[in-house]
Amino acid sequence: MLYHPHDLEISAPQEMIDIYRRLANDLEQVGRDGPEAIAPKVSISDWMIAKRAVPILLGTVVGHPRVEDGKPAATTEIVFWDEHWQLARTLTRWYRLGRPLVGGQSQ
Incomplete structure (x- = not known):
């Protein structure tokens, strides 16, 4: 999705x-x-460790230190997003937002 x-x-x-x-x-x-x-105020019982999905960016990158320019990449979790400023911050780095992919086609 x-x-x-x-x-x-x-x-x-x-x-x-x-x-x-x-x-x-x-x-x-x-x-x-x-x-x-530490004196936690909350306890949890009958617990187990699970994974959940987090929002990330998928797209074509330029200037990434480990991904060749023009290649597709998936980022770490998005922690800041501002479309007006055309900026996104993931856990590991800032990204300048270019054109988005909408409905499977570039705008």
Whole structure:
């Protein structure tokens, strides 16, 4: 299934900064003080590990450090998207958005 960017719930930049800053702070605290420094308020039982899909970009890239120019690529998870600015940020890098592929055809 293909998604249009407007169908994806991608947070505003400051919201994502806050989320990742809290994550980094939590991991640093556990690394520094050990697991006893964390007192989770939520527990989970009868659990298992599963995978879920995340929004990514599929397209033809130019300037990627590991993919030859003009070749198709799939990105890591999209964490920021602004079509007006023609920018997308994945977990690993920024992308300048060129023309989108709509309905299987370039615009």
